[in-house]
Amino acid sequence: MNEEGIKKISSKLDAIIKLMVLRMTEGKSQVEQIRLLSEAGFEPKDIAKSLGTTANTVRVTLSALRKRKTRRGR
DSSP: OOHHHHHHHHHHHHHHHHHHHHHHTTTOOHHHHHHHHHHTTOOHHHHHHHHTSOHHHHHHHHHHHHHHHHHHTO
16 A cells, blocks of 8 residues: 555544544533543543644643542542
């Protein structure tokens, strides 16, 4: 398979993943979307791309969620 074919497949896979993400997180707050996607194994940059935000926003949100969880566990 040539490089152009690989790029087309990659683009289509990205679109499918984005649709799945949108469906999985439909109607949820951004914080909840980030939590769910992180738990599903997505990296912050991929979560950001799917949700239309920045990777830094995702990392800050995940950090706040971890802190919140730590406080509850005490």
